[in-house]
Amino acid sequence: MSTTNNIAQARKLVEQLRIEAGIERIKVSKAAADLMNYCEQHARSDPLLVGVPASENPFKDKKPCIIL
Amino acid sequence: MGEMEQLRKEADSLKDQITAARKEVQDQTLQDAAAGITVVSRVQLKTRKTLRGHLAKIYAVHWSTDSKLCVSASQDGKLIVWDSYTTNKVNAIPLKSSWVMTCSYAPSGNLVACGGLDNMCSIYNLKGKDGNVKVMRELAAHTGYLSCCRFLSDSEIITSSGDCTCVLWDIETGTQKTVFAGHIGDCMSLGVSPDFKMFISGACDYTAKLWDIREGTCRQTFAGHESDINAIGFLPNGNGVITGSDDSTCKMYDIRADQELIAYQDSSIMCGVTSLAPSVSGRLILAGYDDFNCNIWDSLKAERVGVLAGHDNRVSCIGVTPDGMAACTGSWDSFLKIWN
Numbered sequence: 001m002s003t004t005n006n007i008a009q010a011r012k013l014v015e016q017l018r019i020e021a022g023i024e025r026i027k028v029s030k031a032a033a034d035l036m037n038y039c040e041q042h043a044r045s046d047p048l049l050v051g052v053p054a055s056e057n058p059f060k061d062k063k064p065c066i067i068l
Numbered sequence: 069m070g071e072m073e074q075l076r077k078e079a080d081s082l083k084d085q086i087t088a089a090r091k092e093v094q095d096q097t098l099q100d101a102a103a104g105i106t107v108v109s110r111v112q113l114k115t116r117k118t119l120r121g122h123l124a125k126i127y128a129v130h131w132s133t134d135s136k137l138c139v140s141a142s143q144d145g146k147l148i149v150w151d152s153y154t155t156n157k158v159n160a161i162p163l164k165s166s167w168v169m170t171c172s173y174a175p176s177g178n179l180v181a182c183g184g185l186d187n188m189c190s191i192y193n194l195k196g197k198d199g200n201v202k203v204m205r206e207l208a209a210h211t212g213y214l215s216c217c218r219f220l221s222d223s224e225i226i227t228s229s230g231d232c233t234c235v236l237w238d239i240e241t242g243t244q245k246t247v248f249a250g251h252i253g254d255c256m257s258l259g260v261s262p263d264f265k266m267f268i269s270g271a272c273d274y275t276a277k278l279w280d281i282r283e284g285t286c287r288q289t290f291a292g293h294e295s296d297i298n299a300i301g302f303l304p305n306g307n308g309v310i311t312g313s314d315d316s317t318c319k320m321y322d323i324r325a326d327q328e329l330i331a332y333q334d335s336s337i338m339c340g341v342t343s344l345a346p347s348v349s350g351r352l353i354l355a356g357y358d359d360f361n362c363n364i365w366d367s368l369k370a371e372r373v374g375v376l377a378g379h380d381n382r383v384s385c386i387g388v389t390p391d392g393m394a395a396c397t398g399s400w401d402s403f404l405k406i407w408n
Contacts, residue, residue, distance in 0.1 A: 003072075010075035016250060017082035020288055023326060025093045031307065031325040032101035035350070036368060038305040042349035047393045049108065049351055052408055058136070058153050059116035059394055059406050 090327045098320075098329040102368040108351060111364050111374035113395065119150050119404035121157055126398035127184075128385045132173045135389035138396055139180045140404055141171035147182050149194065152396065152406050161192055161201050174219040179204065179239075181225055183214030189227045191239055207237045209244050216258045218267070220281070226267055228255035234269050236281060246284040250277055259301040259309075268309050270297030276311050278323060290321045292328045299343045303350040303367070310353055310367075312341030318355050320367065332365045334372060343385045348392025356383030362397055376407055 043049055054060050124144035131138045137158060139149050145166030149159040167185035174180065183189040189207040196202055212231030219225045220236075224245070228234045234248040234255055253273030260267045266287070270276045276297055278288040290309065299312035308329075309321045317333040318341055332353065339358035346353050346367070353365040354376070362383050364374035376383075381400035388395050394408040 007072055007075070010072060010079070014075050014078050014082065016286060017079055017086070019285065021082050021085045021089065023288065025089060025326045026324045027093045027095050028098070028322070028325045028327070028329065029096040029101060031322040032096060032098045032329065035098070035303075035305060035308060035322070035329075036102060036105065039349050039351040039368060042304070043351060045392070046347050046349035046351060047391075048111065048113065048347040048388070048395065048408060049349060052393065057116070057393075057408065059408060 090325075093325055094327065098368065099370070105368060107369045107371050108366045108373050111352065113364075113374065113376060113407040115378050115405045115407055116394065117152060117155050117406040119148075119152070119155055119406070120402075121148055121160070122146065122402045122404075124402060125381075125400040126384060126402060126404060127169050128171045128182075129387050129396055129398040129404060130171055130173045131387050131389050131396065132177050133175050133390055134177060135391040135393060137173070137177070138387070138404075139171050139173050140385075140398055141168040141182050141184075142402065143168060144402075147171055147180060147192070149180065150404070152394070159194060159201050164190070164203075170214060170216045172217045172219055172225070174222055176222050178222055179219065181217050181219065183207075183217055183227065185213050187211065187213060187229070187231075189214055189217050189225065189237070191225070205239055205242050207239070207242055209235065212254065215254065215256045218258060218260050220260065220264055226258060226260065226281070228258040228269050230254040232271070234258060234267070234279065236284075246281075248277075248279050248284065248286070250286045250289075251275070253296070256296060256298050257300045261302050262304065262306045268300050268302065270300035270311050270313075272296040274313070276300055276309060276321065278309070288323065288326055290328065292319055292321075292331075293317070295340070299341060299355075301344060301346060303346050304348060305350055308350065308367075310344055310346060312344040312355055314340035316340060316357075318344060318353060318365065320353075330367075330370050332367075332370050337363070342383060345386045345388045345395065347388055347395075348390075354386055354388065354395050356386045356397060358382050360399075362386060376405075378405055379403065 122142035165186035169184035210229040251271040295314035343356035362376035379399035
């Protein structure tokens with residue numbers, strides 16, 4: 001019978017919930033605003049978002065120019 | 069009233085307190101806050117490179133901090149370090165156990181790690197004196213499979229396991245520094261915060277937990293998913309946490325508001341999420357699914373803005389380069405593809 005085990009586990013859970021209940025929370029409106037600001041500030045330097053010019057794309061094979 | 073009954077009541081009361089506290093700060097939804105911005109225009113990424121060489125399902129891929137090299141793990145029993153610009157294989161490392169589920173590249177570029185059904189995390193030195201790549205350490209103590217591992221430095225690594233715990237290891241001595249216990253289901257994935265002070269874990273108990281690395285404590289628990297969380301990561305701002313689940317949705321939680329901000333779902337998507345990665349601004353979330361595709365989501369508007377179609381089997385892993393220049397997908401079809 002693991003009743004002592006169960007009680008120990010239950011005590012730990014209550015202890016953990018106390019910690020989680022006690023944290024400071026900011027308003028969702030602030031969290032959302034900060035998130036949107038971050039995205040906006042970094043959008044221009046996000047290659048997957050704004051695209052990569054072929055000349056600056058390290059993954060694009062640079063074909064040599066052949067002058068006919 | 070017995071102690072067990074008392075504890076149960078106290079636990080329920082605390083859970084109600086947390087729910088109420090979260091509701092109290094919910095003065096707006098992200099949906100409302102983002103109402104004034106337009107959805108990003110259609111994102112069309114092309115396959116720039118295909119990395120061929122593995123002979124079986126690929127389970128994991130991780131970029132080096134140089135955004136050029138990456139390491140992949142396959143159940144063909146090999147770790148391959150690739151030069152993604154040229155598609156050359158820099159190293160092909162044979163593993164003792166072929167049942168590998170995860171791999172990681174150290175920030176320094178000196179080490180790689182992997183692990184799986186052998187319950188161990190094996191560390192390999194890429195820069196050994198004689199040029200041969202050898203096992204440097206075998207970190208053994210988990211009593212379940214190794215699902216994920218991430219280096220903090222050349223001397224510390226964090227692992228997540230099917231034994232429901234995560235562990236911080238001292239690589240030098242091969243010992244456990246801290247055991248992070250609390251999940252009641254297999255830990256499937258972990259992500260380290262940009263400042264290296266925290267990490268998050270996603271588990272088969274449907275929750276994600278935020279841990280303080282130095283204190284060794286769980287700070288917050290995020291619920292809401294209706295099935296196993298397979299993938300987890302931080303948004304580049306360090307405050308957002310994204311999760312991907314077998315319930316076919318991805319979610320974004322905010323650490324400071326301590327709650328879910330938005331879900332990425334579509335009634336037409338009915339299969340599990342296997343992997344995810346944010347773009348460098350956090351505006352795009354790339355998510356790999358069981359249905360062989362990868363969807364690209366606008367993180368603020370929760371709309372699908374692109375698809376990466378090209379694999380012939382499940383997309384099992386995905387990663388965006390630290391410089392944001394490209395995404396790499398790994399699949400059960402044995403190929404890795406580089407997209408931008």
